[in-house]
Amino acid sequence: MKVLSYKDSEYTSFVATLDRRAIPEKGVEDLVSDIIANVKENGNQAVYEYTKKFDHLHLTDESLFVSADELAEAAASVDDDVKAAIEASRQNIHDFSRRSFRQNWSAENAQGVTFGERFTPYDRIAAYVPGGKAPLVSSALMTAAFAQAAGVKEIIAATPAGADGKVNPALLYALQQSGATEIIKVGGAQAIAALALGTQTVRPVEKIFGPGNSFVVEAKRQLVGAVSIDLLPGPSEVLIIADDSAVPEFIAADMLAQAEHGGDSIVGFVTTSDTLIAKVDAAIQDQLKSLSRANYMQTVLDNSTFCLQAKDLDEAMEICNAFAPEHLSLIVENEDSWLEKVKTAGAIYVGNMAAVAVGDFLAGPSHTLPTGGSGKSFSGIRADQFQRRTSIVRMDQAAVKKSVDHVETFARVEGLDAHGQSVRLRADA
Ligand SMILES: NC(=O)c1ccc[n+]([C@@H]2O[C@H](COP(=O)([O-])OP(=O)(O)OC[C@H]3O[C@@H](n4cnc5c(N)ncnc54)[C@H](O)[C@@H]3O)[C@@H](O)[C@H]2O)c1
Numbered sequence: 001m002k003v004l005s006y007k008d009s010e011y012t013s014f015v016a017t018l019d020r021r022a023i024p025e026k027g028v029e030d031l032v033s034d035i036i037a038n039v040k041e042n043g044n045q046a047v048y049e050y051t052k053k054f055d056h057l058h059l060t061d062e063s064l065f066v067s068a069d070e071l072a073e074a075a076a077s078v079d080d081d082v083k084a085a086i087e088a089s090r091q092n093i094h095d096f097s098r099r100s101f102r103q104n105w106s107a108e109n110a111q112g113v114t115f116g117e118r119f120t121p122y123d124r125i126a127a128y129v130p131g132g133k134a135p136l137v138s139s140a141l142m143t144a145a146f147a148q149a150a151g152v153k154e155i156i157a158a159t160p161a162g163a164d165g166k167v168n169p170a171l172l173y174a175l176q177q178s179g180a181t182e183i184i185k186v187g188g189a190q191a192i193a194a195l196a197l198g199t200q201t202v203r204p205v206e207k208i209f210g211p212g213n214s215f216v217v218e219a220k221r222q223l224v225g226a227v228s229i230d231l232l233p234g235p236s237e238v239l240i241i242a243d244d245s246a247v248p249e250f251i252a253a254d255m256l257a258q259a260e261h262g263g264d265s266i267v268g269f270v271t272t273s274d275t276l277i278a279k280v281d282a283a284i285q286d287q288l289k290s291l292s293r294a295n296y297m298q299t300v301l302d303n304s305t306f307c308l309q310a311k312d313l314d315e316a317m318e319i320c321n322a323f324a325p326e327h328l329s330l331i332v333e334n335e336d337s338w339l340e341k342v343k344t345a346g347a348i349y350v351g352n353m354a355a356v357a358v359g360d361f362l363a364g365p366s367h368t369l370p371t372g373g374s375g376k377s378f379s380g381i382r383a384d385q386f387q388r389r390t391s392i393v394r395m396d397q398a399a400v401k402k403s404v405d406h407v408e409t410f411a412r413v414e415g416l417d418a419h420g421q422s423v424r425l426r427a428d429a
């Protein structure tokens with residue numbers, strides 16, 4: 001772990017590096033652009049080629065889609081407690097979604113024109129569910145179940161299968177319960193390209209949702225235009241801001257839980273306390289002993305974990321807003337007044353008891369959140385992203401008469417006299 005105090009000479013320059021922008025690496029950008037071009041040109045053949053290369057799986061037109069038999073088999077093999085957990089999470093997601101949908105409305109403007117907005121679900125979306133390092137059963141829910149709540153009719157999911165062609169049964173079951181209507185066994189940039197551009201057998205979608213590794217995220221970024229996307233949710237990360245009111249064992253546990261996500265995730269801890277970093281470090285060493293992925297976590301602790309002793313909480317908040325963490329755990333006295341100062345975090349967990357893992361799996365808000373600093377510009381997945389927005393305008397002659405003078409002025413300034421005439425004709429009719 002990198003440990004620095006504001007008294008250290010290296011501190012200021014390190015803190016400056018935390019002010020991030022999500023800009024793709026050149027190597028990834030070029031590789032993904034080649035993959036997209038190949039899928040555009042050769043469709044399924046290119047998809048199979050990359051799946052062979054990166055996932056060691058030989059796919060064919062027959063095995064590309066998860067079959068009805070495979071789904072039935074998965075449903076039969078999943079234990080009841082797993083089904084209950086999936087259902088509890090799904091219910092919370094629907095409950096959370098219901099409150100956040102945009103509502104149709106209609107009103108009158110100053111000239112008496114009726115204006116309003118109408119929201120309708122997308123017809124066909126894609127949910128990418130990562131599957132490289134762990135079967136992210138919860139990620140299936142955290143994307144697809146929102147689409148289901150919004151009433152999207154066609155939800156195609158894409159997730160990488162193992163070299164044996166199998167997808168984790170609990171993940172398949174979660175997708176089924178979340179309204180997935182088709183599932184393809186493809187991951188990576190090739191999956192995103194197939195979903196955005198279509199292939200011989202994959203019909204293109206209108207919008208692509210879901211997290212993934214740097215190749216997945218970069219493919220989504222490059223394909224904006226062909227489709228729209230939710231956000232750029234890449235490798236997971238947490239920032240913990242705590243003062244002496246925090247329980248060190250809880251902080252250590254959350255840092256380890258984050259480290260468990262693997263090599264490319266980031267763990268940050270900023271405190272105003274003189275003693276907390278040492279206590280947390282001791283608790284980490286203690287807890288590591290009993291955890292199954294300890295070696296894995298050690299890599300994250302060694303390479304991408306930082307602990308900072310900040311001058312005061314105002315400075316900690318500045319670091320937070322510059323870093324734009326995916327998850328922020330805020331454990332401080334007078335938490336509400338500090339909460340107000342956080343602007344860029346994807347999700348904020350408030351207080352000692354608010355475990356990030358409850359949000360990862362169950363709480364209700366989507367765990368698909370902006371990473372890599374993109375929280376400055378994007379927010380996490382939410383239900384209204386599955387709704388299209390259309391504005392609706394109506395007017396009677398009285399409203400036209402009240403509008404015509406201003407319209408003619410604009411028409412004159414822009415040199416568009418046909419525009420002016422189209423309104424004048426109606427006003428004088
Ligand atoms: N931000 C969020 O909300 C959120 C939520 C869940 C997961 N995540 C993140 O999603 C990521 C999942 O990553 P993952 O790798 O486990 O699964 P993934 O499904 O995103 O990626 C696996 C795919 O990447 C492709 N790939 C692998 N190596 C490649 C290479 N060298 N070149 C080109 N393509 C390659 C393969 O085709 C494979 O199918 C993790 O970093 C995790 O932290 C983020």
Ligand SMILES: [Zn+2]
Pocket residue numbers: 236257258261356357360
């Ligand atoms: Zn997590």
